[in-house]
Amino acid sequence: MSFQVDVRSATALTPQGSGQSIAIAQYGELFQGVVADEEQNLHRCLVSLPCSKLHSAAKFTFTDQDTVTVLPCVKEKARRAALLALKRLDAPFSGGVLEIESNISEGKGMGSSTADCTAAVWAVAKALQRSISSRETAEVVVNAEIASGNTMFERAVLFAHREGRVLEYYSQPLPGMVILGLDTARDETVDTLDFPAACYSSREIENFKVLRAALRRAITTQDVELLGRVSTASAEINQKFLPKPLFGHICQISHEVNALGVAVAHSGTVMAILFDLADPSCNAKARSATTMLSQIGITEVLRFQI
Amino acid sequence: MDNGRSVALLDAYRPALVPLAYNLTAAAFPLMKIYPAFGCVQEGITEGYVNDDTLIVESSSGTMALGLAIVCRWTGHRLTIVSDYACDPLIQMRLRDLGAHVEIVSHPSATGGYQRARLDRLGEIRGEHPNSWWPNQYGNPANAKAYSRFASQLVETLGQIDCLVGTVGSGGSVCGTASYLRMLFPELIVVGVDTFNSVLFGQLDGPRALRGLGNSLMPTNLDHTMFDEVHWVSAAEAFTATRLLHRKTALFRGGTSGACWQVARHWAERHPNLRTVCLFPDDGHRYVQNIYNDSYMAENQLWLASLPGCPQEVKSPREAESEWSWMEWGRRTYEQVLSEMPNASRSTPLVSSV
Numbered sequence: 001m002s003f004q005v006d007v008r009s010a011t012a013l014t015p016q017g018s019g020q021s022i023a024i025a026q027y028g029e030l031f032q033g034v035v036a037d038e039e040q041n042l043h044r045c046l047v048s049l050p051c052s053k054l055h056s057a058a059k060f061t062f063t064d065q066d067t068v069t070v071l072p073c074v075k076e077k078a079r080r081a082a083l084l085a086l087k088r089l090d091a092p093f094s095g096g097v098l099e100i101e102s103n104i105s106e107g108k109g110m111g112s113s114t115a116d117c118t119a120a121v122w123a124v125a126k127a128l129q130r131s132i133s134s135r136e137t138a139e140v141v142v143n144a145e146i147a148s149g150n151t152m153f154e155r156a157v158l159f160a161h162r163e164g165r166v167l168e169y170y171s172q173p174l175p176g177m178v179i180l181g182l183d184t185a186r187d188e189t190v191d192t193l194d195f196p197a198a199c200y201s202s203r204e205i206e207n208f209k210v211l212r213a214a215l216r217r218a219i220t221t222q223d224v225e226l227l228g229r230v231s232t233a234s235a236e237i238n239q240k241f242l243p244k245p246l247f248g249h250i251c252q253i254s255h256e257v258n259a260l261g262v263a264v265a266h267s268g269t270v271m272a273i274l275f276d277l278a279d280p281s282c283n284a285k286a287r288s289a290t291t292m293l294s295q296i297g298i299t300e301v302l303r304f305q306i
Numbered sequence: 307m308d309n310g311r312s313v314a315l316l317d318a319y320r321p322a323l324v325p326l327a328y329n330l331t332a333a334a335f336p337l338m339k340i341y342p343a344f345g346c347v348q349e350g351i352t353e354g355y356v357n358d359d360t361l362i363v364e365s366s367s368g369t370m371a372l373g374l375a376i377v378c379r380w381t382g383h384r385l386t387i388v389s390d391y392a393c394d395p396l397i398q399m400r401l402r403d404l405g406a407h408v409e410i411v412s413h414p415s416a417t418g419g420y421q422r423a424r425l426d427r428l429g430e431i432r433g434e435h436p437n438s439w440w441p442n443q444y445g446n447p448a449n450a451k452a453y454s455r456f457a458s459q460l461v462e463t464l465g466q467i468d469c470l471v472g473t474v475g476s477g478g479s480v481c482g483t484a485s486y487l488r489m490l491f492p493e494l495i496v497v498g499v500d501t502f503n504s505v506l507f508g509q510l511d512g513p514r515a516l517r518g519l520g521n522s523l524m525p526t527n528l529d530h531t532m533f534d535e536v537h538w539v540s541a542a543e544a545f546t547a548t549r550l551l552h553r554k555t556a557l558f559r560g561g562t563s564g565a566c567w568q569v570a571r572h573w574a575e576r577h578p579n580l581r582t583v584c585l586f587p588d589d590g591h592r593y594v595q596n597i598y599n600d601s602y603m604a605e606n607q608l609w610l611a612s613l614p615g616c617p618q619e620v621k622s623p624r625e626a627e628s629e630w631s632w633m634e635w636g637r638r639t640y641e642q643v644l645s646e647m648p649n650a651s652r653s654t655p656l657v658s659s660v
Contacts, residue, residue, distance in 0.1 A: 040309030202352070206454035210486045213458035217465055226465055229490045236489075 015062035015093040019126025023118035025054035025104040026111035026149045027181040027272045027304075028265035030174075030231045031215050032238065033208035034200055035158070037167060042205070043160040044197065045167050047215065048111065048149040049231075049263050049272060050156075050174075051181065053304040056102035056112065058119035060127045065095035075100045081117035081144035085124040088140055089132065098123070107189025109268015111149040117141040118152045139164040147192055147267075156219060158212070162197075170216065174306055175224040176277030177260070180286055181302040182293060184244040185269040192267045198241040207237065224276045228260025231274060235264040244271055246296060253292045257285045277305060315380055316344055316455065321586075323463050326555060330574035330582045331464060332567070333456070334557060338587040339373030342478050345452025346441035347377050361386060361438040363431050365424035368518060369588050370443050370476075372397055375404040388428045390420040392517060396592055419511065421522045443476050444525035450482030457486035460583060468580035469495040471570035473519035473562040474506055477528030479585055484532050495580075497535040498635070499562075499569050501544070507536045507635070508623030508643055515541035515606075518562040518587065530643070533635040537569045537617060538626040544568065545597045546610040548590075552598075558590035561597055568630070572616060622647045 026048040034042050060082060068086070070079035075098075082098045098120055104112035121140050125132045132140075134153045141148045142164030150159035150166075158168035200208075211230050218226035232251070239247055244264055250271055254262050260274040273289055275282045290301050319340040321333040350356035363386040364374055371387040378385040385406040389398075393410065401408050409431075415422035432438050443449050460467060460483075467487055472480040484496045503512030504520025507530075511522045516539070539547075541561075548564025551557055559567075563586035570584035596602050603609045617630040624647065626633070635643065 038310065040313055202349075203451060206451055207486065207489060209454045210457045210461060210489065213462040214490055217462045221465065223465055226490070233489045 015064060015095070017127050017129075018059060018061035019123045019128070020057065020059045021119050021122035021126055022055045022057050023115040023122065024050055024052040024151050025056075025115050026109075026151050027051040027179060027302075028109050028263050028268060028270050029149075029234070030156070030227065030263055031158075031211060031234045032266040033211065033234065034205050035167060035208055035212050043165075043167060044162055045158050045160045046150065046266065047156050047158055048151050049179070050151050050306055051110065051179075051302075051304050052306075053302065054102075054104045054110065054115075056100060056104060056115035056119045058101075058116070058123040059099045060096055060120065060123035061099075062093050062096045062127060065097075067094065068096055068098055070098040070100065072100070075116055077113045077145045078116040078120040081141055082120040082124050084140045084143050085121040085132070088136065089125060089128055089130050091124070091128055096124075096127070105183075107191060107268070108183060108270050109190065109265020110270060111151055113145050113192075114141060114149040114151055117144045117148070121152075135166065138166070158215075168216070170219040172219050172222060174219060175222040175227060177224060177227075177306050178275040178277050178282050178286055179263075179304050179306065180273045180275075180289055180293070181270060181304065182250075182272070182298050183270050183300065184246050184250070184298075186300075188269055190242070190265075190268050195242065195267050198238070198266075204237060207233075224278070225260055228274050231263045232261035234266075235262050235271075238264055238266045242267060244269065246298070247271070249296050250293070250298075253289055253296075256292070257288045259285060259289060312344070312348070312380065316340065320459060321456065323459070324555075324557065326567075326571070326584075327574055329578060329580060330570060330584065332557070332563075332570075332584050332586050333460070334559065334563070334586040334589075336589055337369060337373055337376070338479060338585065339369040340376060341373075341452045341456060342443055342449040342476075342482075343370065343373035343377045343441070346443065346446050346448045347374070347381060347383070349446075349448035349451070350439055350441065351381075355439045356383070357437070358382065359437055360384075361435045362441065363388065363428055363435075363438050364441050364443070365389070365421070365428050366443070368393065368397060368592070371401055371406070374441065375401045375406045378406065379404050386431060388424045388431070390414075390424060392420070394592065394595070396595075419522045443478065444521075444523070444527060447527065449476060449478035450485065450527050453479060453482035454486055457483050460487070461490065464581065464583070466581065467491060467494060467583050469497065469573060469577065469582040470585075471497040471499065471566055471573060471582060472585035473499040473566050473587065474528065475519045475521060475562075476525045477506075479587065481527060481529045481532050483585070485529075488532075495534045496532050497537065497569060497573060498533045499537050499539060499565050501565070502538055502540060502626065502628060504538075507533075507538075507633075508640070508647065509538070509626065510624070516544050516561060516565065518560065519565060524640075530635070530640045531637050534637060535632055536623075536635045537630065537632040539565045539568055539630050540628055542608045542610050543613060543630055545603060545608045547613055548593070548597050549603075549609075550613065552590070557586070559586050560588040560590055560593050562587050564597075568613060569617075569632075 032046040321335040544565035547568040
């Protein structure tokens with residue numbers, strides 16, 4: 001970054017420089033539960049279902065003010081993320097303006113605050129002409145917003161979302177899928193922080209062991225059908241904790257069109273039906289599903305790909 | 307004992323997944339009962355029933371006793387095993403070496419045979435020791451629950467599984483493993499293997515030459531609604547199959563493995579497009595005096611010239627008589643199947659608590 005130095009007074013430094021960045025949304029999770037690490041300690045964790053069709057854009061501009069302000073001013077988490085990023089990257093200046101623009105709905109389980117915070121961190125890094133890893137970004141974002149999705153990583157990871165720690169990296173990216181995203185309760189929102197964390201039974205924790213192993217197998221071998229089964233099983237467990245209206249109907253539609261399965265926002269209202277990108281009848285299936293969804297009153301569907 | 311070490315010990319007993327055919331995999335366990343033994347004791351500790359000084363006491367004639375003795379060696383708990391004549395000297399030696407106290411009941415109970423007699427003696431021992439705990443493999447859900455690690459291994463190694471074949475004694479291994487697999491594969495076909503004169507799937511109690519499967523009392527860990535098919539095999543068929551398995555594959559296994567293989571091999575051949583997994587619960591060491599002893603096999607007419615090529619289908623459990631038979635169980639309850647039997651007698655009593 002460049003700054004002007006007044007040679008007569010070395011303390012008169014005027015910060016300049018700005019950076020912009022984009023971070024993507026998610027559409028709920030392919031998996032969320034509790035797993036053990038090598039020392040057998042349990043961690044809450046998830047694998048986000050990334051949605052690159054929606055995103056937050058951030059611009060950070062250094063100013064000579066003392067602190068960071070954000071526009072719109074409600075984006076407090078992003079502001080915190082920017083502050084933490086400045087500290088983390090040992091920025092020589094502590095003040096600037098953060099601007100956030102996002103097309104991600106809030107309170108739906110689409111990771112709007114994760115995207116805001118991630119974009120803010122990356123914008124700050126860009127303004128400093130510094131790089132920051134996904135892992136470090138995750139730590140900063142979780143500090144800013146307490147619980148976060150894993151969309152700051154280029155590939156799917158098993159992410160301890162309340163700790164900002166990766167529990168498992170996978171050797172492959174997610175296999176290609178076409179996804180129909182929908183909102184089961186358009187007029188409702190869920191505040192991730194207000195909503196109490198699920199209290200799983202010891203049997204459910206054993207269930208997650210099996211789902212975690214299946215998830216690893218599905219991603220490693222690019223078994224998109226198995227991935228659909230894991231996602232559906234995770235959604236079914238979650239239905240006990242944050243039930244989605246029309247869950248049964250949507251699962252039925254998924255079954256009837258021979259989709260891979262469903263995914264849900266484990267702390268939100270959205271759901272998704274998953275299709276195999278490599279399936280030649282994938283488009284026809286997605287069209288059938290869209291028709292059937294409209295018959296149960298779900299007329300707005302977002303189609304995207306990974 | 308810390309968690310990391312206990313998991314490492316458990317992993318030392320994990321099964322080898324052995325491909326027997328392109329669509330058939332055997333899970334060959336050194337000693338499958340380690341899983342429910344470990345699971346029950348761990349849960350006892352977690353739930354507060356078991357502390358460092360608790361005397362653990364169980365009724366068993368074989369592998370569950372050995373499994374518990376090994377686990378108690380790791381955890382340091384005192385163990386008493388109540389057994390009967392069927393507890394062979396080799397197991398008794400191992401139990402004592404492992405620090406367990408072994409009691410042998412000498413007479414069977416009027417109803418419920420030796421199994422009932424052992425449970426009665428177990429009850430007496432518990433009365434004498436206030437700080438004692440009974441894992442209760444037949445009724446404790448921690449038994450079935452303990453198979454999550456195994457189900458994880460199966461899915462991670464094989465991916466989708468279409469059929470699970472296993473012998474049934476307590477119901478823990480088959481119902482436990484199947485319940486985890488069905489989270490992902492609800493269409494999974496479950497085939498149970500029982501033996502004649504076992505009450506598990508509707509026959510009447512009677513002497514059984516084939517040990518390690520079947521039961522004189524009904525365990526609550528057996529969820530009948532998990533089963534699509536049930537097969538009954540005889541001791542001669544199981545022992546012959548165990549020897550054939552050894553001759554064909556070099557797998558040195560116990561009698562329940564042979565019984566399971568007999569059914570699974572046939573099932574996999576009849577369903578070439580489905581992937582079948584079969585459970586082989588223990589290895590052959592404890593059977594050198596009988597199954598692997600040619601004189602014993604000849605003297606007791608246990609060597610069959612050949613195994614039946616396929617089982618007889620029966621419509622009702624009591625039609626199955628002495629040779630390999632099978633029945634479409636259709637995920638029904640025990641009561642449903644019983645009600646459809648001609649001249650059904652009153653239902654078998656459940657295993658009662660001690």
